[in-house]
Every structure is written in structure tokens, then in C-alpha cells.
Amino acid sequence: PGRREDYVQELKNAGLEVDIYGGCSKQGLTLPRSRFDDINTTFSQYFFYFSFENSICEDYVTEKLFANYNYDVIQVVRGGADYKQLLPTNSYINTADFDSPAKMVGHLKALTGNHTKYIEMLVNKRSLQLVKALVDIDPIYSKPFCTLCEKLNKLDENRRVYTSMHDHYR
Template sequence: MERIEQMQQRRYKMKWFLILLVVMSITGFLTWLYIDHTVPEFNQYRLVKSFENPTESNDNNYADQLRIILLWNSFFGDKRWSLPDDLLDPSYFRKDIRCPVSNCVITNRRDLFPRLDMYDAILFHTAQPFSVINPVPSQRSWRQLYVFALMEPPGETKHILSDENDFYNLTMTYRTDSDIVWAYNWFVDKTTNMRILPWEYPQWHPVPNVYNNTEIWKAWSSKTKMAAWFVSHCETLSKREQLAAELQKSIDVDIYGKCGGFSCQQGSLECDRLLDEEYKFYFSFENSLCVDYITEKLYRIMKRNIIPVVYGGANYKQFLPPHSYINVEDFATPAEL
């Protein structure tokens, strides 16, 4: 009888021990949940402190506070938008790219903070449709900046822009009148090593009256072919393919890629050799005739020993050095060109 009572007492103690263990576990979990989700500022404070520049830590100026920027969707399938990592702290801006503004963290991680309205700015790549699931953040703070990010012309977007007029705070595009100019490329002044930016209306160096470079003249005189064009989009809004067809009636134009009878891996050393050594002119025709729209293909051609023939909606005098290109718009007809 006494043994039975001892067993009952042990079971009673074990029961209460298990109850106490469960209560403590639940309490601990709820405490963690409260700290990690209900009071997200704790996490934000830790993050800010881990990235804070010691030389700036005593500055309470709002302009010096850390800014967290979220990349909402991918850039043509690239979640990093061509950046080197999923999260970049101020050291990347300060040391790696030597940006004059370095109090930034940029990331594609939506789970960095418990709430989406804690990010200072969210960038939306509008050349792609938003996801069906969670197309846009469900929460938004009055202090947040929503940024319309686009490097393509308006005709290539997957959005009805008139429906999103009141959604964005800032624009980030190739246009020089954007809030943030997202340029495809730029030139550098060799004498000062400073960038020449088209939105600052650059004053180009005067062209010398006499220019003698025997290597360039020798390379130019050995060229045997007239014009080349590397192109993969055969039907475009600018109708550039029709312009090329008209020019082919007057001169020899070798078209490489899906739209022509010649093949060459664009960007390869062999393509560069062809342009440098064999062709005199290259067609740099944009797929859309939009304000300020000049793509990276033209900047790439400017590095080669060839003269680009440009066709687009930009004011090329603002973007390219004088006498470095031929503009289709300067001629009345393709035959005159």
C-alpha cells in the first residue's frame, strides 16, 4: 500500500514538472515572439548599430542616419539587380564604389525586418509585371519612399502606368529629368578623370584643328567593308529594321544575329576584331524613339575603332562628343545619308 502511494506521489510530481516545463517553454516562445515581431525596433537597432560608421555614430543629424533600401522584385530574373550580394552595407558604398553617400544598406531580403513598412525606400522594377502573390507590400508607412525603377522605354513596361500615378514617390530611370538618373553609362574626362554626365549639360573639349594619329589612320585605311549591325529584335517600335532595309539599297550592310545572314557572338573578341579592323560604320539604332533613351550598346561601340551611325530619340549632342558619330536625323532621306 505504501509503495502504491509513493508511485502516485512521483506521478503527481512528474505531472506538475511537465506542466511547468510546458508553461516555461510557451512563455519563452511568446517572449521571443514579442521581441522579434511585436517590437521590431529592437532588431532594427541591432542592424543599424552593426553597420554604423564609428566616425558618424555621434552625429544625430537626420541626413546622416542609416537608410535601408529594399529591392522589391527581380531585375529580369536577377534578384540582386547585378549587385554582388543579397545585402550590401555602408562599407560597400564607401570602400568598394567610393560613393559620396554611404549611409545606406541595400538588400533584396524582405525578411530583414518583421514589417515591410520599416524599410526607408522600396524599389520596384516596372519592366516586369508584379507577382500574383503579394504583388505589392500590404503595409506602407508615410515616411517610406516608393521608387519607380525602369531602364526600358515606356512601351516595354508591363504596367498600365496611368493606374499607378499615385503609387510612387520618386522615379529612377534613364531620363535626365528623373529624380534619380539611372544611366546606362557615361564618359570620363581624361584630363580630370571626372565623369561627364549628360544631365549636367557637359561642355565638351574643343576639337583640335589638326589631328594626326598615324595608327588610327593606318587602321582606318585598311578597312574593306562598309557597315555592320548586330541585332536580335527584328520588329521594333522605332521601325529601325525598315531604315536598315532602305540603307541596304544604297550601301552594303552586314547584319549579324537573328535578323541577318551573318553570325558572331556579340561582345566576343572576334566581334570586336571585325569592328576594329574590317568595318567603317556601325548602326546603333535604338528599338524605341524615346527622350534620352540611349542603351549600353552605343557606349560599347564608342570604345571601338569604328564610327557609329545613331538613330534614336535622344539629343545626342548632350550625350556624345562632337564629331564622334553620324546622326540619321541630320539627313532628309536614307539615300542622302
């Protein structure tokens, strides 16, 4: 288990105000799905979106990271994936880069006060190639899926071989 609830509690203890959406929300907050304008209105209230995994697995990334990538919030990730392979540099925040939740809270608060740096991170998000046709069909399609498609079309460059699935998952 990723103990994301414990981590979020530590963020709150360090002075960060956190709203929780979905099944874990004690306030009954839900994020609208597949309605771009409604989701955008909700996200416009926030600087950050926490894409925390319920389990820390090397090759798993929550769908929430991709489904909410196109909105103007900086993703804060917590998981076992190699996010450097998935997302542009300086476009997200990885909890693993901080010694403690309190230090990350300090960084988040500093970033909200530095609009130039925050905007720079939003601009960096846009460096992923966007296939406009997918977004026109359904705006929840995200740029990382285009990157995944590119990697699948270049299998020789991106191939990995696992000799033991047991060792890989354990």
C-alpha cells in the same frame, strides 16, 4: 517602334552594303561579347557601326552605343536621345541630320573616301574622359559611362524635373 528594319532596308535600296549581326541576322552573324580582341577583329572590317534603337524614346540610348564606343568605328545613331549631350561633336553620325536614307548613304560613302575626315572623327571620339581602371577590368566599359558618372556627381547642374511621367513617356 523605331522601324529600324525599314530604315536599314532603305539604306540597302540606296546602295549601302549592310551586314546585320545578332537575332535579326539572316546570315547567322553574331558579335562576340566581352572578348575585346574578337570584337576588334570583327569591327576592323567596317567603317561604321549602326546603333539604331528599336523604339524612338527621348531619354533612352541603346547599350550597344556604349558597349561598342571604344572600337575604331564611327557610330551611326538613330533614336530620340539628345546625342549632342552624350557624345563629342563630330564623333558620330545621326540619321536625323539627313533628309533621307539615300542622302545619308551619300555622306557615308563620301566619308569612307576621305580618310583625313574619317580619322578626325575617330580622334574626336577619344575626347571623352577615359577611366583606364574600368577598361583594365573589362574592355567593354566605355567612355560614355565616365561622362554619366560625371553628370551624376554634378546633379544640380544636370537635374531634370518631369511633372508628368505619362506626358514624358507619351
